[in-house]
Amino acid sequence: MRPFRSAAWSMVCLSLLAHAAPAAEKEELGKSVEGRPIVARSHGEADSPQTVLLIASIHGSEPAGTPLVERFEAWLAAHPDRWRGRRVVVIPVANPDGYAQRKRTNARGVDLNRNFPAGNRVERSLHGPAALSEPESRALMRALRAYAPDRVLSLHQPLECVDYDGPGEELAAAISAAIDGRLPVKRLGGRPGSLGSYVGVDLGKPIITLELPKGVEARGAEQLWDDYGQGLVAFVLGAK
Template identity: 55%
Template sequence: MTERSRETRESIAAIDISRSYRGKGLLFLLSAALLILGCRPRLLPLPLLPASVPPPGIESFIVGRSVEGRPIECVAAGEAGDVLLIIASIHGDETGGTPLVRHLIKVLEARRDLVRSRRVVVIPEANPDGVARRSRHNARGIDLNRNFDTPNWSPGRRAGEIPFSEPESRAIAMVIRTFRPDRIVSIHEPLGCIDYDGHGEAMAMGIAEYSDLPVRKLGGRPGSLGSYAGVDKGIPTITLELPPGASEVPSRVLWEAYGTLLLSAVRYPDPVRELEISGFFRNHPH
């Protein structure tokens, strides 16, 4: 499939997402049209939850709806410069990344200096139906991490009949096209390692210094985010594989184990210094 045809498919995906928001009118249609023209629109800011008011410096968006209509949330901190996209729970039975990134958002709210001349974009729960069902797959039984439009994609019961057949994978693609991340981190379980695709080796080695997880090249799977973003689009893409049982560990323990690693991804290639991560937990109970 040519690059032009892939971009056309992604543009169609953006239009499909905009149809979920007919009640929001022309603003979403305008965003979709700008995507088709190759521009970089700013997503329409919507509250994550009806009663939610984003704190200053933090923007909250709904970028799509799952098969069963659950919102797919996106949170952005910082305003300009280097962009990092972090995705959690693309597999609904690998949810350890969600409390990690939610706590990261709290840290970035309190420590605005960490995102000076940077932007961090977070999708805390990429597969909300799968999370609700405690299932790897979405509500239609599709593995979202096999549903991206890549040269190595092939149809199958878990990959979908066509690439981007699922609203959740289309929403992720729209976020990538809109924010144009310089790097991506996708959090999984349970292999206990740091994998990378594309030109991600240097970043993988850099952030590995802040944890006991080894760097291990697993190879891009057909239709995976790593193949789509890392190999096909050339965006350094890290798959952070938490160890077995991470989803059952209290969020405090997870943050103390892997919070510095996440912050090193935010600050990369700059080092992480004097962040007092454990102290932040003590001063900000949840």
């Protein structure tokens, strides 16, 4: 199954991103099990006072985050004054093999969001033979180390809430308010070996898990942006 994206929106998005090219640096963080590139796009200056990281589609069966963050990059290009003083790093597809097949896991059947070296990791075959055993989770770890983000947002489905780990409660509330409460704040608790557990507990940084509704990708990028885009903007700006 091919990733969802309308032809018209693809042309608009590519046009806007082309205009943003001077402010965006593309870095290949690694390759998936099947050899697909895992790419980060960095917007803004490397020496900015703050760096924020947005990650989509770590679970390939939860694909709505990818068109949403791509539309968000178009917003970055159009509104540079709104986020000045920040570096914004976007990883639009963290699990490209799973995304291509709409599978939760990577091509080896490992849940990447249980493959991090968090203190609460549980040894199970679904979690991988060891922490960071998978090239995709190593690529994300490379991004965490290289960019050292002050806060992280990961887009998921289908639990319809704004979850947080670490010192992220005020930020979660600001995100929920920015989208008129469409996604309420709900503390789900750290999953074993998850990105949230690693960043929020082990690193002690705010991390937001933005849980979009099931099947919402069918609405298209523009409707996703209308419904949830200001939540991404609030994440970048931070809690007041």
